Every structure is written in C-alpha cells, then in structure tokens.
Amino acid sequence: EDQVTQSPEALRLQEGESSSLNCSYTVSGLRGLFWYRQDPGKGPEFLFTLYSAGEEKEKERLKATLTKKESFLHITAPKPEDSATYLCAVLLPFSGGYNKLIFGAGTRLAVHP
Amino acid sequence: DAGVTQSPTHLIKTRGQQVTLRCSPKSGHDTVSWYQQALGQGPQFIFQYYEEEERQRGNFPDRFSGHQFPNYSSELNVNALLLGDSALYLCASSFTGDGYTFGSGTRLTVV
Numbered sequence: 001e002d003q004v005t006q007s008p009e010a011l012r013l014q015e016g017e018s019s020s021l022n023c024s025y026t027v028s029g030l031r032g033l034f035w036y037r038q039d040p041g042k043g044p045e046f047l048f049t050l051y052s053a054g055e056e057k058e059k060e061r062l063k064a065t066l067t068k069k070e071s072f073l074h075i076t077a078p079k080p081e082d083s084a085t086y087l088c089a090v091l092l093p094f095s096g097g098y099n100k101l102i103f104g105a106g107t108r109l110a111v112h113p
Numbered sequence: 114d115a116g117v118t119q120s121p122t123h124l125i126k127t128r129g130q131q132v133t134l135r136c137s138p139k140s141g142h143d144t145v146s147w148y149q150q151a152l153g154q155g156p157q158f159i160f161q162y163y164e165e166e167e168r169q170r171g172n173f174p175d176r177f178s179g180h181q182f183p184n185y186s187s188e189l190n191v192n193a194l195l196l197g198d199s200a201l202y203l204c205a206s207s208f209t210g211d212g213y214t215f216g217s218g219t220r221l222t223v224v
Contacts (some may be wrong), residue, residue, distance in 0.1 A: 043203050087155055094169050100117035101213050103155035
C-alpha cells in the first residue's frame, strides 16, 4: 500500500534556528512530490514540486530536496511567520493514465521569537 | 485570476442530515478532486472528477457522492451524516492532473 510518512509530527524552533522536515514514502510509480504550507483553518498553499531524485528547489528561507525514498524541507533562519503545518504529498498514477495526490499527516512547525 | 472557490465556508448539520458542498475550480483547470481533512491529520482523498465523471475514489463509503458540471464546477454530497464526518472539506483543481490548487475549504460540523 502506498504510504507517506512525515517527521517529526511537531517541531518547535527559536527564531533563526535552522532545521529540516522529513517526508519518506513507499509508493509505486512516483510522478512527483509536492510540498504545501497550511495555516489553521485554511487550504494548503503550494510551495514546491519535485520530479526526480537529486532535484532541489528554493524559495526564500525554504529549500526542498528529493531522493529516491524521501524528501527534505530545509528551513534556514526561520521567522515566526513561518509557523504553519507543512504537508508533503506524492503524485501517483492510477488506472486510465490519470494521477492522484496522496498526503502525509504533516509537520506542525512553531517558530518562537 | 480567481483561484479555487468553495462554499459555504462553515456549516453545522445534525446527525442523519444531508449536506452539499460546492467548488468552482481555478480558471483553465478541468479536474476537481475532493479531500477530507480531520483535525490534526493530512487531507484524505475522497474522489476525483474529470469530464463530468468520477475517475476514482478513495476509501470512503457510498454516502459520499459527487458531481461535476459542464463548466467544471463540482459538488460533494454527503448523506446520513455521522459525527465522524466533521472535518475540513477541501477541493483542489488541476489541469492534466498536476499543479493542484486548493480552495480554503468548508468546515463541516456535525452535531
């Protein structure tokens, strides 16, 4: 069965304290890996898409990397406004040549001043 | 450019009732997927619609049904509501299956 696991479940950082979030997956036929940010009571906001092992994407203080079994979201010198839940999702094929997006449970990040 | 629009934003229903949630996809998107997100959990795939047909569904009972209209908008219907159906319901639109854009969701509370 396709599985996406995110760790840690929750992370508390001091402002400026860099860290990494992990997303490991056991799936068949990965077509892409997505990172989303979600604020409380809101829908997920797209951050990055990664398609192949070795690929990296950066946006402000965030950098996403992908290997064959996992992805990391690195947060450099975080600020309180980076506090949110970060969701990892994998794009998988299903019958008919279509795709579906399957999510992990997320990492709740709290950055304190 | 309007993103994905969901309505209503909040809803309170009684056990046993039926509910309809609505979604207008992002301009240019033709595929709509629905997700259920319980508090503290990741979104769970309910089903996906393309060309007015359900392509595939996740592990949800037949009480969950949907529809897609010719203008690509979509509805999610849930019958015989249970307390466990309380969740944030998310709609995501896409084109050719990648680049999913999510709406802000509908918060359903069943009492």
